[in-house]
Amino acid sequence: MIFLLGASGYIGQAFKRHLQALRLPIHEISAQGLLTTGKETLRSNIREFRPDFLINAAGFTGKPNVDACELMKAETLTGNLVLPLLLAEVCAEEGIPWGHVSSGCIYQGQREIGVQGDDLGFREEDAPNFDFYHLPSSFYSGTKAMAEQLLAGFSSLYIWRLRVPFDESDGARNYLSKLMRYSRLLDVRNSLSHRGDFVEACWESYARHLPYGTYNLTNHGSVTTREVVGMIENEGRRRALGGDAFSAKMMCKHYDFFASETEFMQQAAKTPRSSCFLDTEKAKRAGLPLRDVRVALTEALQHWTWEAQK
Amino acid sequence: MIFLLGASGYIGQAFKRHLQALRLPIHEISAQGLLTTGKETLRSNIREFRPDFLINAAGFTGKPNVDACELMKAETLTGNLVLPLLLAEVCAEEGIPWGHVSSGCIYQGQREIGVQGDDLGFREEDAPNFDFYHLPSSFYSGTKAMAEQLLAGFSSLYIWRLRVPFDESDGARNYLSKLMRYSRLLDVRNSLSHRGDFVEACWESYARHLPYGTYNLTNHGSVTTREVVGMIENEGRRRALGGDAFSAKMMCKHYDFFASETEFMQQAAKTPRSSCFLDTEKAKRAGLPLRDVRVALTEALQHWTWEAQK
Numbered sequence: 001m002i003f004l005l006g007a008s009g010y011i012g013q014a015f016k017r018h019l020q021a022l023r024l025p026i027h028e029i030s031a032q033g034l035l036t037t038g039k040e041t042l043r044s045n046i047r048e049f050r051p052d053f054l055i056n057a058a059g060f061t062g063k064p065n066v067d068a069c070e071l072m073k074a075e076t077l078t079g080n081l082v083l084p085l086l087l088a089e090v091c092a093e094e095g096i097p098w099g100h101v102s103s104g105c106i107y108q109g110q111r112e113i114g115v116q117g118d119d120l121g122f123r124e125e126d127a128p129n130f131d132f133y134h135l136p137s138s139f140y141s142g143t144k145a146m147a148e149q150l151l152a153g154f155s156s157l158y159i160w161r162l163r164v165p166f167d168e169s170d171g172a173r174n175y176l177s178k179l180m181r182y183s184r185l186l187d188v189r190n191s192l193s194h195r196g197d198f199v200e201a202c203w204e205s206y207a208r209h210l211p212y213g214t215y216n217l218t219n220h221g222s223v224t225t226r227e228v229v230g231m232i233e234n235e236g237r238r239r240a241l242g243g244d245a246f247s248a249k250m251m252c253k254h255y256d257f258f259a260s261e262t263e264f265m266q267q268a269a270k271t272p273r274s275s276c277f278l279d280t281e282k283a284k285r286a287g288l289p290l291r292d293v294r295v296a297l298t299e300a301l302q303h304w305t306w307e308a309q310k
Numbered sequence: 311m312i313f314l315l316g317a318s319g320y321i322g323q324a325f326k327r328h329l330q331a332l333r334l335p336i337h338e339i340s341a342q343g344l345l346t347t348g349k350e351t352l353r354s355n356i357r358e359f360r361p362d363f364l365i366n367a368a369g370f371t372g373k374p375n376v377d378a379c380e381l382m383k384a385e386t387l388t389g390n391l392v393l394p395l396l397l398a399e400v401c402a403e404e405g406i407p408w409g410h411v412s413s414g415c416i417y418q419g420q421r422e423i424g425v426q427g428d429d430l431g432f433r434e435e436d437a438p439n440f441d442f443y444h445l446p447s448s449f450y451s452g453t454k455a456m457a458e459q460l461l462a463g464f465s466s467l468y469i470w471r472l473r474v475p476f477d478e479s480d481g482a483r484n485y486l487s488k489l490m491r492y493s494r495l496l497d498v499r500n501s502l503s504h505r506g507d508f509v510e511a512c513w514e515s516y517a518r519h520l521p522y523g524t525y526n527l528t529n530h531g532s533v534t535t536r537e538v539v540g541m542i543e544n545e546g547r548r549r550a551l552g553g554d555a556f557s558a559k560m561m562c563k564h565y566d567f568f569a570s571e572t573e574f575m576q577q578a579a580k581t582p583r584s585s586c587f588l589d590t591e592k593a594k595r596a597g598l599p600l601r602d603v604r605v606a607l608t609e610a611l612q613h614w615t616w617e618a619q620k
Contacts, residue, residue, distance in 0.1 A: 003408075006369065015513075029352065031389065034393065052311060053312050054339075057315060057319055059316065075347055077392045082392060083345055096313075
């Protein structure tokens with residue numbers, strides 16, 4: 001038994017005839033049955049509801065983490081590359097403005113060291129340096145970067161770059177929850193996005209009619225893993241004094257660190273991680289509501305609620 | 311009204327809450343409803359039928375030609391990149407060997423000029439030079455090249471490279487039919503694949519248990535557009551002598567050529583075309599049944615049947 005995809009096409013027809021002449025049993029599989037770009041569904045929804053704006057917060061990030069994307073390339077491509085292109089093509093045809101949640105993970109490291117020795121983050125217009133063109137990178141980052149590259153050919157759209165989301169609600173996708181639950185940590189410097197700040201900044205870019213284009217929407221500044229752990233420990237000690245033994249135990253646990261990124265790659269990860277620092281001057285100048293990263297972290301920890309308590 | 315994709319995700323949840331707090335009407339669109347990778351469908355088909363082999367002759371080439379791929383990037387990505395990855399991932403899980411119809415259009419030009427001044431074609435192991443990493447190329451070629459690159463991570467699969475298919479049956483996808491019907495032609499040197507030879511060679515690679523991997527499956531040698539036109543005219547004159555006025559008129563029409571590739575790009579094409587010459591020594595050494603390109607062209611023309619007559 002031979003499975004044949006594309007049996008009605010120019011080459012598929014010839015395969016079918018050849019296999020039939022050899023009297024081999026064929027089972028035709030419809031490629032369209034396996035894959036649909038759903039353009040018609042989106043078009044009919046748009047024509048029915050005439051939305052003012054469309055938000056794409058869908059994507060394929062991998063569970064439990066980005067390593068899963070290496071083993072599920074079909075889904076990663078579909079969610080992060082085909083979906084945005086589908087939205088771009090249909091929204092352009094129908095004249096619908098839209099926003100796309102992208103990621104700062106298309107960069108690695110920092111742009112350059114400033115004259116005063118301070119970090120300078122990657123700007124919106126900087127070409128990615130952690131993508132299919134710069135290996136080793138991760139397949140996830142490659143698809144996110146390629147989507148940005150292809151979306152650059154379209155107008156009437158915002159590209160909102162998120163990095164390492166967190167907020168005050170304990171949960172599997174929250175960076176602070178991850179730090180408290182991972183058995184070992186990698187000390188790297190990163191830009192982070194408070195989830196609420198991010199979403200509000202996205203929305204305000206549309207509500208305030210900011211020019212379409214790319215916006216780095218992380219909180220201002222950058223922090224190292226050790227700094228964030230220090231902030232968690234401080235909050236744990238504060239709660240201990242208030243008699244909150246559960247928080248004290250969870251927040252003041254022993255934090256173990258990998259000796260190096262090499263050790264992390266050897267022992268814990270299948271694919272490299274992006275750690276990077278984004279420049280947020282464009283968002284700041286536009287007046288988008290993003291707090292300093294240390295303020296946002298401190299407030300998230302002060303208002304921290306455990307998942308079990310919610 | 312705001313359309314929201316990914317409403318159940320970590321960021322989508324926050325968008326939903328934010329928009330609800332602003333009392334804005336939301337309509338949730340399911341990303342999964344727009345896109346499916348159909349892995350489950352393929353898996354259940356494989357488990358039901360246990361195929362010995364799977365052939366992927368499906369892909370998205372654009373109609374009427376590759377220019378259409380520039381405007382339908384979602385479909386091009388889906389057909390040429392997501393589909394092969396989906397097949398690779400499911401076939402690897404299920405232990406099914408398979409073959410993928412790829413394309414020589416991931417190259418442009420020739421590999422190098424040999425010591426005797428003869429052309430040397432691109433070999434199977436040569437990196438593409440007409441892809442996303444080498445712009446300007448075509449989006450179609452980019453997806454085909456990227457699929458090959460990603461499939462290189464899988465075993466138990468044949469990558470069969472086709473170039474410019476033709477045979478003795480007049481039709482919209484047949485290179486000879488195109489030459490006779492296009493209003494102006496571009497004179498370039500190409501490898502070509504006789505459709506029947508190609509399919510037989512693909513099948514034989516599996517039937518003879520050749521090592522898995524990439525095979526250039528074009529007919530041996532290369533030809534210029536003007537050479538092929540000359541062969542069509544010869545056949546037209548032969549048919550004229552035999553009293554076949556229709557063939558004479560169709561084959562001995564006035565053939566007009568673009569002055570240069572620049573003129574072709576300015577007047578007729580939206581995206582660059584690949585014209586290239588592939589090395590077929592690997593297929594020849596393996597004994598795959600591919601004729602010399604001039605023999606295959608001459609015989610196709612001798613047995614030529616018009617679409618209307620079929």
